[in-house]
Amino acid sequence: MTAVGNNKPKRETYRHGDLRNALVEAGLELARQGGPTAVVLRAATRQAGVAPNAAYRHFTDRNALLHAVSQAAMAHLARTMEAEQTTLPPTTDAAAAARARFRAVGTGYLRFAQEEPGLFRTAFHVPGDMTHAAADTAAGTTGKTPFELLGTALDGLVEAGLLPEDRRPGAEFLAWSAVHGLACLLIDGPLRGLHPTRVHDAGQHVIDMIERGI
Amino acid sequence: MTAVGNNKPKRETYRHGDLRNALVEAGLELARQGGPTAVVLRAATRQAGVAPNAAYRHFTDRNALLHAVSQAAMAHLARTMEAEQTTLPPTTDAAAAARARFRAVGTGYLRFAQEEPGLFRTAFHVPGDMTHAAADTAAGTTGKTPFELLGTALDGLVEAGLLPEDRRPGAEFLAWSAVHGLACLLIDGPLRGLHPTRVHDAGQHVIDMIERGI
DNA sequence: ACCCATTGTGTACGATGTTCACATTTGGAG
DNA sequence: CTCCAAATGTGAACATCGTACACAATGGGT
Numbered sequence: 001m002t003a004v005g006n007n008k009p010k011r012e013t014y015r016h017g018d019l020r021n022a023l024v025e026a027g028l029e030l031a032r033q034g035g036p037t038a039v040v041l042r043a044a045t046r047q048a049g050v051a052p053n054a055a056y057r058h059f060t061d062r063n064a065l066l067h068a069v070s071q072a073a074m075a076h077l078a079r080t081m082e083a084e085q086t087t088l089p090p091t092t093d094a095a096a097a098a099r100a101r102f103r104a105v106g107t108g109y110l111r112f113a114q115e116e117p118g119l120f121r122t123a124f125h126v127p128g129d130m131t132h133a134a135a136d137t138a139a140g141t142t143g144k145t146p147f148e149l150l151g152t153a154l155d156g157l158v159e160a161g162l163l164p165e166d167r168r169p170g171a172e173f174l175a176w177s178a179v180h181g182l183a184c185l186l187i188d189g190p191l192r193g194l195h196p197t198r199v200h201d202a203g204q205h206v207i208d209m210i211e212r213g214i
Numbered sequence: 215m216t217a218v219g220n221n222k223p224k225r226e227t228y229r230h231g232d233l234r235n236a237l238v239e240a241g242l243e244l245a246r247q248g249g250p251t252a253v254v255l256r257a258a259t260r261q262a263g264v265a266p267n268a269a270y271r272h273f274t275d276r277n278a279l280l281h282a283v284s285q286a287a288m289a290h291l292a293r294t295m296e297a298e299q300t301t302l303p304p305t306t307d308a309a310a311a312a313r314a315r316f317r318a319v320g321t322g323y324l325r326f327a328q329e330e331p332g333l334f335r336t337a338f339h340v341p342g343d344m345t346h347a348a349a350d351t352a353a354g355t356t357g358k359t360p361f362e363l364l365g366t367a368l369d370g371l372v373e374a375g376l377l378p379e380d381r382r383p384g385a386e387f388l389a390w391s392a393v394h395g396l397a398c399l400l401i402d403g404p405l406r407g408l409h410p411t412r413v414h415d416a417g418q419h420v421i422d423m424i425e426r427g428i
Numbered sequence: 429a430c431c432c433a434t435t436g437t438g439t440a441c442g443a444t445g446t447t448c449a450c451a452t453t454t455g456g457a458g
Numbered sequence: 459c460t461c462c463a464a465a466t467g468t469g470a471a472c473a474t475c476g477t478a479c480a481c482a483a484t485g486g487g488t
Contacts, residue, residue: 014483015435037251042475053477054436062476126402147404173399173416174392174423180403181395185387188340189394190361202387209388213427228452229466256444267446268467276445 011049020058022048027069028119035118036125039069066125071137073123077112078140081149084108098160102153103207106179109146110203113183114196120187124180150176167214175210182206225263234272236262241283242333249332250339253283280339285351287337291326292354295363298322312374316367317421320393323360324417327397328410334401338394364390381428389424396420 016022026047027039041062042052059065085104091097113120138145144152150172157163163171185191186199194202230236240261241253255276256266273279299318305311327334352359358366364386371377377385399405400413408416 014437015485019435040475041477051437052475053438053479056477057435124398124403170416170419173396173405174420177395177399177420178388178392178423179395180398181391181393182387184338184394184398185391189338191387202384205384206388206391209392209427210423211427213423213425228468229454233466254444255446265468266444267448267469270446271466 016048016050016054019048019050019054022050023055023058023065024068024072027065028072031069031073031122032116032118035121036066036070038118039066039122041065066122068137070122070125071135073116073119074138074146075140076116076119077109077123078138078142078144078146078149080112080115081105081108081146082140082142082144084111095160095162098153098156099162099211102157102211105150105153106175106207106210107203109179110183110186110199113187114199117187120183147172147176163214171214174214178206178210179203230262230264230268233262233264233268236264237269237272237279238282238286241279242286245283245287245336246330246332249335250280250284252332253280253336255279280336282351284336284339285349287330287333288352288360289354290330290333291323291337292352292356292358292360292363294326294329295319295322295360296354296356296358298325309374309376312367312370313376313425316371316425319364319367320389320421320424321417323393324397324400324413327401328413331401334397361386361390377428385428388428392420392424393417 023044026044029047030039030043041055044065045052045055048054055065059068081104084107085101088097088100088104091100135145136143140146140149142149154163154168154171154175158165158168182191182202186194186202191199191202237258240258243261244253244257255269258279259266259269262268269279273282295318298321299315302311302314302318305314349359350357354363356363368377368382368385368389372379372382396405396416400408400416405413405416
């Protein structure tokens with residue numbers, strides 16, 4: 001059953017109308033299942049019901065398409081992190097709230113890595129310079145990229161007096177390193193296939209370490 | 215100048231004699247320059263002066279070849295970490311020595327990631343289960359894998375009284391997460407292209423965090 | 429109403445992974 | 459020593475992929 005997968009068999013308009021988006025969407029689905037290497041130009045065009053070359057009207061390269069998909073995956077990550085923060089129970093304790101929001105950043109990050117490993121890998125697949133990932137293409141519903149979400153959470157820790165101001169500079173890289181590293185170990189490192197509850201525990205332990213060591 | 219690269223143009227014996235090794239070696243060179251995706255079966259056989267299919271007598275798949283190359287890269291990493299430890303100045307203070315050996319594990323890891331990003335990426339490219347990476351194919355000259363080197367360094371910390379025994383279990387994953395994450399950020403994350411001295415500083419900061427938070 | 433920039437098509441080329449049938453060599457068993 | 463079977467390398471072939479080039483259809487601005 002290799003050939004019949006013509007999901008969007010045909011269209012009657014010569015113009016597609018929204019091909020660029022359709023290609024990114026198809027690429028996202030491919031990435032979701034097989035990671036960055038699975039986002040294949042011809043497969044995406046097939047899914048969009050279009051000749052392979054049509055893609056070149058919207059992307060100079062397969063790499064350009066992959067980059068767009070990567071940005072979209074990054075936006076998914078941002079939304080997952082935001083969602084994790086919105087599930088937080090309300091508190092009157094400002095310090096506790098800041099701390100909870102900080103931890104939610106890491107927890108959401110790890111949850112996304114676990115639930116959507118293909119998209120996670122794609123998001124971080126040679127993503128240009130992630131610092132200039134201020135690109136709104138990588139942002140969530142609040143308009144912030146994952147990196148910026150982490151930054152504001154750290155600022156919150158400082159405001160709440162939980163993080164000395166002189167430790168603030170560069171703290172995002174310490175926190176990010178630890179959480180991202182754990183994500184890698186969970187996805188295709190030695191911790192792959194760990195029981196979900198153990199995964200959650202491991203995540204909390206890493207975040208504990210960050211809070212102590214930051 | 216695409217076609218002339220026939221480095222090992224011919225051989226006069228029908229049998230190659232050591233093809234499996236030659237392919238892994240060629241694969242290592244490809245990986246060094248272009249990461250895992252650059253280890254191309256046909257390129258490796260070309261380099262070995264052999265028909266493409268000959269590879270299938272030694273590897274079931276391109277993936278099997280890639281896996282072997284990955285293991286070899288992991289061994290390189292182990293040797294770099296060992297080398298970092300041997301450059302340590304001798305000390306009579308046992309605790310200081312244990313601490314230095316622990317930090318050298320992380321420093322060597324990061325140095326390898328920086329100096330050989332292609333090999334580093336290849337070493338961690340879907341490396342089967344790294345836990346059962348007790349495989350001697352991934353070991354350095356001391357016969358220990360990177361994971362095992364980290365473990366013994368942590369044991370050293372416990373023996374020296376620098377790490378409470380109840381914090382020892384699972385500590386390798388905390389330390390590994392942080393260092394590995396930083397390596398990723400340095401190689402193709404936001405910290406790519408950072409000035410080498412800054413890179414070193416960032417590494418020391420992360421290791422500081424680990425020591426405080428472990 | 430007519431251009432022409434935009435967008436999609438068809439055909440084609442080189443490279444890659446992989447398979448199948450065949451050739452050459454080597455190491456033992458007789 | 460001979461000879462045969464297992465091991466190892468070769469050749470031709472196929473499907474798929476990224477990509478380039480020439481061409482066709484469309485539709486908005488003058």
